[in-house]
Amino acid sequence: MKTLSCLSLSGGQGKTSISLLLGRLLAQQGQRVLMVDADPQANLTFYLGHNVQPDAPTLLEVLKRQVETAAGIYPLAYENLYLLPADEGLHQAQEYLATSGMGALALRYSLEAVGELFDVCLIDSPPQRTQICLSVVGASDWVLIPAEASTKGVNSLLRSLELLEEMRRIRAFTGQVLGVLPFRDKWFGQSQATDSREAIAAMQQVAGEIRVLPSVLESERYKQAIRQGRLLAELGYGELELPLQQVIEILGQV
């Protein structure tokens, strides 16, 4: 199982949107995909149409080792796609991870138990640098950093790279950055918005050796696909999926 997380240390950077659509695409292509919702906002769980039942185990119970990992994984309405869900209660994992002494490795251990069952594991992370976030980084073989094509996005990229570097120094992150994915790149016809162009140029500088992928365009179609639980290609906008297809291609080669 290859574990890829979407990490970006600001709100609204596209982490959940990209995780969701990547997971759906990979599953459609026949890969067995485990989605992990590691954000107490639980947006991924919501968009995947999963209702957490009151006593049903979620990522919280899995992290706290109250249940086996497999007991927290649920099949979804989509073929090949499974979810380790979150709800608001995931906040309670913070203290547990902080005091357990192995916070950064807790998720990695939990996922190892199901590593034979899936081809790919995609993790959606929270926007803050919390214990849960550190645990996501610790579990990642690969990290994809979506970043809005704006000054906020450049800052988010900077802070995400800093976190990865810090965690690498203490050997808590042993993976690699798959790429930076500019998000909500604005174009008006043939011309790119100045702020988008400047932000992406700054991202290229900041990224250094790390590849900057083709950007996800600012588009209502994305929101529509997410809201309706459909793929862009199913709505007739397959060309908008190009950046996601590129991520999948790279993931297949590594």
Ligand code: ATP
């Ligand atoms: P958070 O840190 O709060 O979890 P996030 O990084 O997960 O945020 P998303 O929730 O994926 O970010 O996206 C932010 C918003 O952008 C959402 O409202 C989503 O519907 C919208 N969005 C997604 N794709 C596009 C797009 N291509 N163009 C414009 N808006 C988009």
Ligand code: MG
């Ligand atoms: Mg999100």
